[in-house]
Amino acid sequence: GQPSVGNLVALARAARVSVEWLATGSEPAQGAHAVTRAVEHGDFIFMPRNSIRFSSGRDGILRSEQVVDSIAFRADWVKRALHTESRDLILIEVIGDSMAPTVEDSDLILANLAEPRFRQDGIYLLRQDGGLAVKRIQRRPDGKLLVRSDNPKYEAMVVSNVKIIGRVIWIGGCV
Template sequence: MSTTIVDAAFRSRLTQVIHSFGSVVSLATAVGVSDNAIYKWLSGRGQPSVANLVALARAGRVSVEWLATGAEAAQSAQAITRSVEHGDFIFMPRSRIRFSSGREGILRSEQVVDSIAFRAEWVKRTLNAEPRDLILIEVVGDSMAPTVKDSDLILANLAEPRFRQDGIYLLRHDGGLAVKRIQRRPDGKLLVRSDNPKYEAMVVPNVKIIGRVIWIGGRV
């Protein structure tokens, strides 16, 4: 691997992944290396092997390409949306999905706005999910109204990246992200549709699922 992997830009991306875990020790444990190894990478005195680079990317929920080269910058946002657990509460960064005009809920930019606290016991028992697997998003748009309205919040479980049952999912579509309902038709094909009837449903042969939406919150 080229020694350019330890340049300043790489160290900056590695720092983002570390921040998502809260500490070097936590990241080292997830990757399976010593904390000294990560400190060496941060200082530029060493470089991760291919295997460790892949492990870093998986732990940070980013692509290997982005971590190594900075490409696919849109995916890097996943590295900074990890929750932080403190005492009885989980502080979940709130990301805002903005929609380009004329599109049906496609992500064009993402901004971390603030953090919202959830009770850890409620997340684990009621939602039956691990906080580290969740992403909190403020939806901007009407494609899923009235189920998910403009400015509503959703929690998506990234540990469910495949279709298992009819429901609402976070998808990668047309170079961005979309929140859509997926249903299995009698012929076995998957129907991707918006709850807002003004948007047409689509039969998609290969649905790229990021996670399943397990909670919706908003104004009555």
């Protein structure tokens, strides 16, 4: 039979192996690609929740690429609601308050890495000053981009271009 999602995660923790290894028998590749890998198993996509934490401010840095655990999303929901494929997603925990109240400290975001360009106003995962940041980007009438935080304590920046990693398509947090 097929184990439930909860049982699969519990088994992986107890055995100190990845959910991917339990589901597929292989480990994720090492390095940067391990961060973006999701595992599809049955009706679910297991997104690795990496211990990658970065600030929603300007000083975000990658601290570790170690997978802490996985969060299961229904595969049909990802395709229907998010209009993307699991291979294009990265799940990241955000720290800091620069995007509050939209993205709070310790919220999780799913970013679509297949959208590395500004397409429309929205929230994006950016490479900024050697680190990563989550910011709202809006196009101004003069064609330049306004990069801003939702928290009014932080100043907005007007730029002609920005290094976009992906568009944020889902935010999950505690209530």
